[in-house]
Amino acid sequence: MTKQNFELNGRIWLEVGGEKMLGHGRVELLERIQASGSIRQAALQMKMSYKQAWDLINHINSHFKKPVVVSQRGGKGGGKAVVTADGLKLIAQFHQLHASFSDFLKQHSGEFDLTNQD
Amino acid sequence: MTKQNFELNGRIWLEVGGEKMLGHGRVELLERIQASGSIRQAALQMKMSYKQAWDLINHINSHFKKPVVVSQRGGKGGGKAVVTADGLKLIAQFHQLHASFSDFLKQHSGEFDLTNQD
DNA sequence: TAGCGTTATGTTTTAAAAAACATAACGATG
C-alpha cells in the first residue's frame, strides 16, 4: 500500500459588488507603498511594472467609497503616495483574517486520505 | 457616515507536488462523468470542449498514484467512463471540506468593517 | 527656470491561454 501525498491549499479575498478587490498580492502592494511612500518603489520590489501597480490601486480606489491610497505628483522626490487610514485598517483586518484561514488550512490538511486495504 | 459593503470570498483546492489538482470545477466534472458515464456528456453539460475535459482528467490521472477515472472506447454506446473508488472518495472528502470552508467564510464575513466617526 | 523623479495615462507588442478544428482508434451491434 502506497500512500498518496496531498496538500490542501486555497485563497481568500475581499469583494465589492462581486468583483475581487483585495487579496494577498494587493495587500502586499499596499504595504510596500506605505513602507516606501512610492508606487514606483513598491512596484519594483514586487517585480511588476509601474503601470500595473497603478492600475491596481486605481481600480481599488475607484471601487471603494473612500480611497485606500492617496498620491501626488511633482515636488520633493518627484511625488509620493500614502496609504489612508481606511487602507491601513483593511491591511490589518486582512492579516487577521488570513491568519485564521491559515489555521483552517492546517487543521483540515489531513482530511484527504485514500488509504485502503490493498 | 456611509458603510462600505463588503463580501468575503475564496477558493480551496487539493495539490499534489505543489500542482493544483482538484478544486470546485474538477470535482463537478468528476461528478458529471460519474452520473452520465461519459466524458463527452459531462463536458457538454459544463459547456467545455471534450478535449478540455479529457485533458483535465488525463492530467489528474497521471498525477495520482491511482487513476480517478477509467475509460474505454468502442463498444456499446461508443465508449464509456467511470469514476473509480478513489475518485468517489475524493469527491466526498472534497465536499465535506468545502462545507467547512463555506462555514468559515460565513463566520468571518463580518470581520471587514471600515465604520468610523465621520 | 531647467532638470529631476514620480505620478498618470494611452498605445503597441508579445506571450499565454482558450477555443476551434481535424482525425485516428476502438469495439459492440445490426
Next chain:
DNA sequence: CATCGTTATGTTTTTTAAAACATAACGCTA
C-alpha cells in the same frame, strides 16, 4: 463488415492577458 458514438490526441486559430513602450503633467530644488 460497415456504421455509430465515444475516447484519444495533435494542430491551428482566436481570444485574452501581460508586458513593453511612449509621453504628458506636476511641483520641489538647484
